[in-house]
Amino acid sequence: MRGVLIQVDARDPDTLAIVTLRMASVDDSRVCHLNDTVWWPVISKLPKLAYDLFSGAFDGKVETPTSDVVFQLAP
Structure with missing residues (x-):
């Protein structure tokens, strides 16, 4: 299993x-102990990265990417 x-x-x-x-x-x-560092297993929903590549105005601007992640406060 891959970890994030x-x-x-x-x-x-x-x-x-x-x-x-x-x-x-x-x-x-x-x-959770990669490179002798503690990583707490608290991510409950993997992050998704979103780009808005077209604003509808044909101005060639790309909006700042957005992301969300859901995690617990305790492992």
Whole structure:
């Protein structure tokens, strides 16, 4: 089974320290301990990436891609 890994680097609003969140889509030790790093198996719905390549205005502009991901707060 293939696993999907997502890393989000954010800032703590109180201390402004960088906080790294690592999420995995499968509960498999080969994935959740990849490169000696802990990836929490919390992704419940795989992300989908969408591009809007045509705005209808024939202006040649491509919109910013959008994505969504569903994850749990606890493994």
